[in-house]
Amino acid sequence: MTNTSQRISFLGLGEMGAALATAAVRAGHATTVWNRTAAKAQAVPDARVAPTVGAALDADLVVVCLFDHRSVHEVLDPVAAHLTGARIVNLTTTSPAGARELADWARAAGAQYLDGGIMATPGMIGAPGARIFYSGDRAVLDDFRSVLELWGTAEYFGADAGMAALYDLALLSAMYVMFAGFFHGAAMVGAAGVPAGDFAAMALPWLQAMTAELPGYAKVIDGADYTVPGQQSLLFSDISDIVAASREQGVSTEVVDVVQRLIHRQIDAGHGHEGFARIIEGLRSQERAA
Ligand code: FVH
Secondary structure (H helix, E strand, O other): OOOOOOEEEEEOOOHHHHHHHHHHHHOOOEEEEEOOOHHHHHHOOOOEEOOOHHHHOOOOEEEEOOOOHHHHHHHHHHHHHHOOOOEEEEOOOOOHHHHHHHHHHHHHOOOEEEEEEEEOOHHHOOOOOOEEEEEEOHHHHHHOHHHHOOOOEEEEOOOOOOHHHHHHHHHHHHHHHHHHHHHHHHHHHHOOOOOHHHHHHHHHHHHHHHHOOHHHHHHHHHHOOOOOOOOOEHHHHOOHHHHHHHHHOOOOOHHHHHHHHHHHHHHHHHHOOOEHHHHHHHHHHHHHHO
């Protein structure tokens, strides 16, 4: 229970919104909930159910946790005239540009806006290890830190409302590519009858050991010198054997082809004896070309 009860409203009671609202109720905050599908609003015991979005706006803090950028506008646009003085934290996943657009829109409506990127699953909310990234109006974070910390460690990335989303999506990209690599390996050994569970037991310590290499790669990237001795060269990193073994197993090479293409782009440009981390230069040039 908290000593200082705040009036917190939640717009959106999907899996995540319900977990956030439940934590607020448990901490003793006067919690109001609204959800498009009204039946879901009953999922948070002891919360007051608002019949409309407008009725949920009478709160110290309005927490938005909807499906995507578009749904945030669909919910908030009709009540824009009533947002003057509102303090909003939006935990809906959006792109950085989407977060900036929402921040500008909310400020134009007279509200303060803090954007958030949740680095946790609903089951992790309030448990050790849950982190939430924030950027935008710092005063919202400072004034409601005790509420925000109910859900996970709050980390602030500055006034640019897009930064939390940028960090969030960058970390998610690392996660998705790693999982895709695991699925590829599981398909390779799976074609030989090895259960994915057996492969997972082997992949876990291997990937944990390999992540220890990240700071070393980061040092090379930040130093922008791929000729520093001790790096695994691009020629050595050629993954032709992995591509061939995948084909032999009858497994699609889509996942590994991407990595092989990035390696060969650098080799073809004459950098074969430089370090593997140089493939980031190919990614950066794609970014510039876009
Ligand atoms: N669940 C997770 O593991 C991840 C962890 C990281 C952060 N994400 C993001 O959190 C946002 C909400 O996710 P969620 O898990 O709560 O998602 P759902 O259970 O699918 O609930 C979606 C809610 O959004 C409502 N909604 C959708 N479209 C509209 C709309 N046009 N107008 C009004 N509400 C809308 C939906 O309402 P209903 O379908 O029940 O009527 C749910 O309340 C999300 O950005 C994740 O990326 C979660």
